[in-house]
Amino acid sequence: MQSVGASKVSLSSISSQELWERSGRLKEGSEVFRFKDRKESRFLLAPTHEEEITTLVASLVKSYKDVPIRLYQISRKYRDEPRPRQGLLRGREFIMKDLYTFDYNNEEALKTYELVKDAYVRLFDELKIPYLVAAADSGNMGGNLSHEFHFPSSKGEDTVISCSSCDHVYNEELADGQAHMFETKGASESEQAHDTLGIGNTTSDAISTGLWMAISKDKKTLIRGWYPKFLLQGGAAEPVERHVNSHAVKSIADAAGVDLDLSVENPLEQWTAELKRDPSSASSSDQRFKVLDLYDSQVRVYKRPPLSDLLHEIDVDADIEYALLSRFPGTENSLQLVRVHEGDKCPRCKNGTLKPQSAVELGHTFHLGTRYSDVLQAAVTVDSSLIHEPSKSLQAPSKTHTVPMQMGCHGIGVSRMISAVADMLADTKGLNWPRAMAPYEVVVVPAKGLEADAEMVYDALTTSGGPAVDAILDDRDKQIGWKLGDADLIGYPVIVVVGKGWKKQQTVEVQCRRLDGIREEVSVDKLPQFVRSLLDRL
Incomplete structure (x- = not known):
């Protein structure tokens, strides 16, 4: 900032x-x-x-x-x-x-x-x-x-x-609800129409058709989305199940002047209950009940509206307004109701696949x-x-104008x-922080009796004259095994162990789990440079 x-x-x-x-x-x-x-x-x-x-x-x-x-x-x-x-x-x-x-x-x-x-x-x-x-x-x-x-x-x-x-x-x-890669090949809406629900001439092979429903917030309009429930695409041997993208449907409904309530789990029952509660209002101009059918570009549309079947199913005799959409309102673009599936072609570059x-x-x-x-x-x-572009209300003779400030918000x-980071990087031993988020970059862990030597190692790391290393010395009165387990649990990027190697040859063991579990014996004079090389990779 x-x-x-x-x-x-x-x-x-x-x-x-x-x-x-x-x-x-x-x-x-x-x-x-x-x-x-x-x-x-x-x-x-x-x-x-x-x-x-x-x-x-x-x-x-x-x-x-x-x-x-x-x-x-x-x-x-x-x-x-x-x-x-x-x-x-x-x-x-x-x-x-x-x-x-x-x-x-x-x-x-x-x-x-x-x-x-x-x-x-x-x-x-x-x-x-x-x-x-x-x-x-x-x-x-x-x-x-x-x-x-x-x-x-x-x-x-x-x-x-x-x-x-x-x-x-x-x-x-x-998702705007407009098909970019699944366009029907030159067929108009009337040319696509069939007596029964079928499959369109598209870039993919739909083998099953699904029905998805939602209701408007005033419970007067029922939205029905017909979409390819299973597709055979790209020469695949097995069909891929598709799911409706509610954001796409809402975009289409908004363009059609319908305010959807996507929180309703039983839209047909809610719409039917509202219709039966006051059937006399069904035909009034300001309270009229409606059904809006949306057809994905990979599904052919009905030649005759399938409304009578619906009204027979719910046992209602009313004059219901019916509308059908297979094109996005105000455009010639077909509709895409389904969510993107891995392997779909990218609509921008046409070469890549989406994931x-x-x-x-x-x-x-x-x-x-x-x-x-x-x-x-x-x-x-x-x-x-x-x-650059004064509004019509601005007076030319004036030398200054009052304008609202342009704002940004960034969180x-x-x-x-x-x-999120803890979940992404943690392993069976514990947390595993990136260098930028770790409580300390390096922890120095001494064995019993080597506390004074560990202080010297710590000083070599923090006062070597090069770029600063953010280190901490674990001088608690605990066994080295316990302290090493705690260091893994906390998730320090680099652990420096002052133990057996120090007693034998004045070297320390440098551990780094994130870099393929590095464990290397290093002399004190080379320690600052070696630790910095590890940190630069984290």
């Missing part, structure tokens, strides 16, 4: 509910701890601090000459998490690093964004652990540009898609734009000569990173 010119601040964990209502983020069902004080004033425990930092900067900064501003904090955050799990990976209380940036125009804000993103890359590179940088959905944070930093892990809740050939990496949540991986999100960079500065009046005066989950 210092490398990007950021200053450290400390914001209160207690925030005003009213402030969050002004930004529009405090809604029913929000994962926020709320409470009232003895005066019945409404407060919350802050899960993040966009509102607070924007209000603070708005009260202090008035001119474009005062920006850029970059402020960061490392603090405890709180979230009323509905399903806390995996210890530090998902908890109700956690430690976050947040950086908030403020610029006077979009061009400068994007430069700041790239500067911070590069700093994050350097930070994750320093860990020397495989990670992915994925294009991501900004969610309720706002803005239209964001990237996530992930560690591949079977315990991860995100699915990250990466290409074997190009730099195309993205979170599955970005989905479960991953743990550890960092996230957001370009927020004016999402918060607009509503919280965080603005600066700018010389008119610096404004790293500190406590989550501890858990």
Whole structure:
């Protein structure tokens, strides 16, 4: 954070509910701890601090000459998490690093964004652990540009898609529901239509068709997605089971003007119950019940809508509005309802294959734009000569204009990173920290009676005149076997043992589990150089 010119601040964990209502983020069902004080004033425990930092900067900064501003904090955050799990990976209380940036125009804000993103890359590179940088959905944070930093892990809740050939990496949540590699070959919707549900002329061979359903939040619209449940693809001998990507379906539904509720587990029953509760409203123009059928590009559509079968099945006689979509609304693109499967062709480079991986999100960079500065009046005066595209409301004679600041928010989950790295590198002996995260880089462990000699070894490591080595001497009154087991359990990158070799030939044993379990006898005069060579590889 210092490398990007950021200053450290400390914001209160207690925030005003009213402030969050002004930004529009405090809604029913929000994962926020709320409470009232003895005066019945409404407060919350802050899960993040966009509102607070924007209000603070708005009260202090008035001119474009005062920006850029970059402020960061490392603090405890709180979230009323509905399903806390995996210890530090998902908890109700956690430690976050947040950086908030403020610029006077979009061009400068994007430069700041790239500067911070590069700093994050350097930070994750320093860990020397495989990670992915994925294009991501900004969610309720706002803005239209964001990237996530992930560690591949079977315990991860995100699915990250990466290409074997190009730099195309993205979170599955970005699925837009439009087919890029599974286009039907020139057939129009009417030409694809058949009396019964069948299989389209596509790049893959679907051998079974599945049905997926969801319901709108007002329970008036039932969404049915027809998709290839099993595919024979790429000459494979065995069919591959496919699953619906709910993010893709939601994108299609949003474009069709339907607000989906993906939390409902029995959508057909809910829709039927609502319909039977007040069947008279089914035909009214403002309360009309609807069925929207979506057809994946690898499944042919019905020539005659299969609505009568549904109404017969649920024993309802009503005038239901019916719509069918096999193209994304407003485009000629076919629909892709299924999740990416390993081996699918990359839509960007056409040469590589895609690989989905479960991953743990550890960092996230957001370009927020004016999402918060607009509503919280965080603005600066700018010389008119610096404004590239003045709005129509700006008066030409004026030399300065007031514009909302362009913001960025960049976070790293500190406590989550501890858990994710520990899980990735731990082995049967214990933890196994990267050099950058270890409590100490080196531990010196002496056998009984060699404590004074171990002090000399420790001094040779820490005062040798070369680059500093962060070392600790284990001088506890314990047997050497116990101390070595404890050193493995704690996860020091390098262990220096002052034991049998010292008594025989004045050498120490240097151990490093992460580098193929190195165990090598080294003389004291060569020890600092040898240890540094190991640390440089970690």
